[in-house]
Amino acid sequence: MAHRKKNTPSKVQSCSRNDPVEAPVVKGPNMDSLGFLAMDSNVPGLSQVILQKLNMKSYDEYRSAMEGKKLHADFGIHSYFEMFQKMEDTFRFCVECKKLPESLPNPKSLRRCKRCQNVYYCGSECQRANWPIHKKFCKKLKLVALDRLMEWLVFTGDIPFPTTPWKKNIHEVRGWEGWFLMQDDLDAKLSSILTGRYMNILWANAGKPKPEEVELTESIKRVTTDFESRPATIGLGLHMFQIDPYAKPIVVHVVGASHVETLNARVTDYDELSHMFPKHQGIEVVMVGIDVVDNPIMRPPLVAFGPRERVYLSSYKGLYHDFWESQVETQLASRPELVVGFHPGFHACSDLMESWLPTLLLLRDYKIPSLFTVYSEQELKYSLKISMELEMRITGCGANPFASLKPEQAYSNPNKSPVYCNSHYFTFCGLSDSPDEPDVGELEGDKSEDA
Incomplete structure (x- = not known):
């Protein structure tokens, strides 16, 4: 194969492992160049950080645990409650000063935002300082925290529910709204998940208030689309x-x-x-x-x-x-x-x-x-x-x-x-037949605007 030319882009941000890294002032969570922890290679709802919290090396070990198979000696959890708590520990740090629990005089001083049930603060001073920024995202982060828990139902087999053959051609289906309209007995399928055994296990052990049924239903839909x-x-x-x-x-x-x-x-x-x-x-x-x-x-x-x-x-x-x-x-x-x-x-x-x-x-x-x-x-x-x-x-x-x-x-x-x-x-x-760059300045449907 004869390549035309190996013209590597010149303006690409470098993140070489050999680059010097400054030591952080306070001990905080690690972050990659995009602000995500390898999100594109995580098991959905179960990041590598969470696996480490559970003393697991792979999804295989997690799946075995969910199926009740023998666990290795270092598994480190003995109940659903402990599992959900260790998963939550992954996100337990002060969102304002970035301090982790072990960096605080009293690790139990971290308090969760009551509105979103997602972010933590080490005290009222950090919470007040962070509120002008956090209030823009609080509602959206509430959905994030809920979906993160509900995604566990993917591994129990409750999600996705059995789907229906498409009644229209793909160009006639207007995204997920049209897709859900095609699903036969949708209400019965969603109700089965809402009243299922694992849904009850989840909220009996999550350590958070159980949301209203309408919120749980919308979360099931979001996780299904994912x-x-x-x-x-x-x-x-x-x-x-x-x-x-x-x-x-x-x-x-x-x-x-x-x-x-x-x-x-x-x-x-x-x-x-x-x-x-x-x-x-x-x-x-x-x-x-x-x-x-x-x-x-x-x-x-x-x-x-x-x-x-x-x-x-x-x-x-x-x-x-x-x-x-x-x-x-x-x-x-x-x-x-x-x-x-x-x-x-x-x-x-x-x-x-x-x-x-x-x-x-x-x-x-x-x-x-x-x-x-x-x-x-x-x-x-x-x-x-x-x-x-x-x-x-x-x-x-x-x-x-x-x-x-x-x-x-x-x-x-x-x-x-x-x-x-x-x-x-x-x-x-x-x-390419033309050097002109496509005009993407007027793209519609972007969901990344502030909550």
Whole structure:
């Protein structure tokens, strides 16, 4: 493959591990360059920080605990109450002075905001000083705190509820509002979750007041959209590039895929694609990334597809350009009709950009239809600028109608606008015909404004 030129963007913020780091004045929570703790690679609702609090190394250990299997000696919790308390400990620091409990004379002096049940203060002085900023986000952070607890129901199996085949074509469905209207017996499904065993366990052990039923219902919906956002976004990409799953079997590659997508994305979870395209010819989703579970791709060389109307999941542990050379070019895996990257984050620092560059150039030079998602409109603008510098032909961009409705807060700085998974997207295919940058100044539907 002859790349046109390796023109790495010059204005990318550096976050090299070799850069000197100043010692903090007070001991506070760590933060990455975006203010998030690797949010795009977390198990939903269970960050690596939380896993550490639970003395667990992986989602596998957490899942085993939920299924009642034998735990290792260092598990460190013996009840649901203790589990929820340790999860809450992750967010227990003064949002004003950033001090952690162990940095205070009395660790129990931290008090939680009664309105949002999310942020903490070490005293009334810090609370008063922080209120002018916090009041802008307090209502939104209340939703964040609630959804963070309700997301536990994903791991118990209560969420998502069984969904219904789409009664309309994807271009006729106006986002999640239209999606919920298509769901048969929606009230009964939501009621079953609200009155279920794990909902009762959650609020008997959460250490917070149980919200009203209407608040719990809306939270279930938000968490459901977060769960269904990825398969729905893949379906959106197929529609945008006019790729017809009814005409032939379709192969989709998910690049930069993390262990989350292979552990949390069971085959049945991606059956939403079958609901979007009833009676399709078969859809294979191959997840490729350095953090995926080390499984072989499902049916190399993927030329003899299985039964129709099925969605298949495979994974490959490694970088995408290595996967292409070892699997696609040797015909051990099929060339994809679509490549999707969920939150690649290559705009964040030079190290990430360097690792992504071979993949981006490969997708560009082989003219692979591609769709990438980002957390916010600002991130979209940065990503588009880099893509234009790489002379990629941008075919579309904007607010994703199937973005997650579940707000995500910056861990170490909650008092900023929350972001939403798969909030915006951009699509590209091949080399650019024009150096003009797409106009994204008038994007609509951005949910990142202040609460």
